[in-house]
Amino acid sequence: MGKIIAAERQKEILKLLHDNGSVKIGQLAEYFQVSRETIRRDLAYLTEIGAAQRSHGGATSIYEFGNIPVETRINKNAETKIKLCEKALEFIPSTGVIYLDSGSTIVHLAQLLAKRSGCTIVTSSLSAANVLLNSDNTTIITGGQLNPSNMSIEGFQTTSFISNLKVAVAFLGTNGFEQHNGPAVSEFTDAQTKQAILPNAKLNIVISDSSKALTSALVQYTSWRDIDYFITDSELPKPLYDMISEMTNVILVDVHS
Template sequence: MSKLITAERRNKIAELIISNGSIKVGELAKTFAVSTETIRKDLIYLDKQGIIKKSHGGALSSLEVIEKPLEDRNMENYDAKLAIANLALKFIKDHSVIFIDAGSTTLCLAKLLYLKKGLTIITNSVSALNVLSNSDNIVHLSGGQLNNTTMALEGFGATSFLSKIKVDVAFLGSSGFKEHFGPTSIDFSDAEVKRIMIRNSKQNFVLADSKKSRSTAMVEYATWKNIDFLITDDNISDKEIDFLQKNTTVLVVKTKT
């Protein structure tokens, strides 16, 4: 029984470090009500597994070493994006085939998938590939031309590959949706990737923090009627939620204290 408890604690520690980027030994000891020596042993074990990098007085997610693209956007409204990703995670069944779009919120989901096993993950995101490359999942990267703003692969190479793929669930980003009737993208090439994955998924989700309800972009890649679920945070206005719920299912994560 003690081994099971140890395994569960270590898994939770790994989740916390990956979610937060880094954490102190003292914080972990307090959270799990164990000694700092026990936590140090846990960190040594996780370091050997390649999940974290043990540092003086704490630990750093090994993903922080490899994940550089989108760095500025990743930090903006990060708590909300992480909460959205955690809710999205609950809709992923064991051994399913999923698509991860490029974007800062979908990248948060990719970080959480690093701890999963047995999934088949399709992505056009170089950043997501970096995060998932050492995970226990099968990962396929589309071809295409690199957009070095979003670190997404786009164009004919991407759409040709993805048009032949069928997935259980697609997780899509959005550049905003103010004054639109659906989620948007910054350009036509990226929009076409998203349209294809909406057609080729049994179920689709848009992951977008509340700031996206107050911003917009050029290309509306779908109407909300084509989207099964929107996951956002509770800083979105009630008026906006009422409008959205007429066309799609809105799931709101709590971030206000």
């Protein structure tokens, strides 16, 4: 990313905080191509005006990230997410079963799939299922307990149901992967659901915008080595690209074209 003025950079930092819940000084410095001291001044200013909270090595959102509704997160980085999902469509087979994970990016994929017909789609996301409601596809919802924060279905019934499935491709999300060697999420129950589908899909694909590289979610649900493709945008910092590329196939999408 080219250098930008302080006000624009601080606005972008707030956007990253709102989307991800936390940011790290080192990652921000690399992302904006400025010094760590510059980022510290930005975070000090944002803390002073009450827009962020300082934390060890970075800052956290003034809001509880886990409680931000998925409907709110869908609109964040929407254009980028849509372009990533358009790329993901290339991996959908003409026949076979597709699994859609929970999360805001996957809802955008469901919106694109709703324009198609003849697909069999299994999902643990009520938001995705709602989008597919009137489409010409067969939609199967996993059983289980509702998680209102991300409108997903989780728990023993969900993982038990998924463990009996075989799907052609599973599309998965992540809340962040900074400090991890694989995609991570904010809740253990979410991680369990994802872990249940991984061995039962011929192809596992993670879709995430590069801002998730700036936040570390609670629990890693798998290694990048167990993911077949990682679809992200071209703003992913090169050191991370190099590291992840050693473990999986990274597809960079130019979202500005």
